[in-house]
Amino acid sequence: MSVALGLTRPLVVRTTLVGDPGDLFAQLPETAPYAWIRHGEGLVAWGEAARVTVPPGPGRFDWARDWLSTIFGEASVDDDVRTPGSGPVAFGSFTFDPESRGSVLVVPQTILARRDGRAWLTTIGEERLDLVTPLRDPGRIRYGDGSLTAPEWEHAVARAVRRIRSGRLEKTVLARDLTATAERTIDVRLLLTRLARRYPDCYTFSCAGLIGATPELLVRHTGEMIESLVLAGTTPRGTSRADDMARGAALFASAKDRYEHTCAVESVREALSPLCSELKIPEEPELLMLPNVQHLASPVTGRLSAGASVLDVVAAMHPTAAVGGTPTEAALDVIRELEGMDRAGYAGPVGWIDARGDGEWGIALRCAQIEGPRARLFAGCGIMGDSDPASELAEAQAKLRVMQYALEG
Ligand SMILES: C=C(O[C@H]1C=CC=C(C(=O)O)[C@@H]1O)C(=O)O
Secondary structure, eight states, X not given: OEEOTTOOSSOEEEEEEEOOOSSGGGGOOSSSOEEEEETTEEEEEEEEEEEEEEOOSTTHHHHHHHHHHHHHHHOEEEESSOSTTOSSEEEEEOOSSTTSSOEEEEEEEEEEEEETTEEEEEEXXXXXXXXXXXXXXOOOEEEEEOSSOHHHHHHHHHHHXXXXXXXXXXXXXXXXXEXXXXXXXXXXXXXXXXXXXXXXXXXXXXXXTXXXXXXXXXXXXXXXXXXXXXXXXXXXXXXXXXXXXHHHHHHHHOHHHHHHHHHHHHHHHHHHGGGEEEEXXXXXXXXXXXXXXXXXXXXXXXXXXXXXXXXXXXXHHOSOTTTSEESHHHHHHHHHHHSOSOOTTTTSEEEEEETTSOEEEEEOOSEEEEETTEEEEEEEEEEOTTOOHHHHHHHHHHHHHHHHXXXXX
């Protein structure tokens, strides 16, 4: 556990309304920026008032909740705005696998936010004057294989398909990684700016070096209401509008993709039902069209029956079958055995929580872990008994293009 130098606990927090700050990313200093932005709204943050590495293990979300309730509970808060995301906020990224190291919570020192035409600034301790330097290009990018080469990964998919056909499980999700090395240190703000411009419908996020633009909202918690967007089932974008429509129609008609989607929806229903007095899940999915792929999507809404925080809901939901599989434990065993890598924060929950327990968390998809001039890019696909390894590889490549674009422009 750590508290930033020069800051004492309890944290002294002040939130005030401010004029429209314009492009939120343009306000970020280069060092360790935090972000959660969609359609130009959300939160950007910098500086660290408090930071903790969450110990791995099955109790990690409880541990995180206890740490947060100490930090937030003892803080002295002067909040003129009193809305989700005002007052002290923690950004967090949890590893996909509970046994992996690297889950982290950070309470930034400065948070700038905008929603529904209002903007506010939260500062902890003395107000900082941070220099906003121009964005820097990382130069040429060289890519390399991650844990598995493309043919090795196809082989892993084929093995997963055999497991599924043998009846041991119904669905798993296999991911692969790519490495990237730039000529210069990667300026995360440049990646965020590019991602938000090209993928405005996604949540562009940055937390402790994990950067991405995810279309999948795990949960938004506002008072007693929650929302989620379940995604599973994917087809590439077409080359024309007619081609897009034809591919979308084929995705709807595909028994494989529909069942893959049903597994993800049912895992969410199972996780949320015990927490909710009302839960609305559409009978049929809709189509979500992104610049690189189209997904089957089910928007879910619910009313919480007891005072659960957004982190409690995250704990109940993770991992959904969109990133794990069905049944969960059998799918996780296959992932651990066949992927040959530690997913780290990829496919884990990423987002923010405030002192009321409100917040927004996504599943960290279409993302990369950035460190200096190096990046590790991730993407995965739902694998069913009739999956074709070559098509799954093509789908993973299409998903990897999100971060390749962010790096190269
Ligand atoms: C696991 C990923 O996507 C999930 C979310 C949407 C669609 C998916 C699919 O169709 O396979 C995956 O379940 C990823 O992007 O790395």
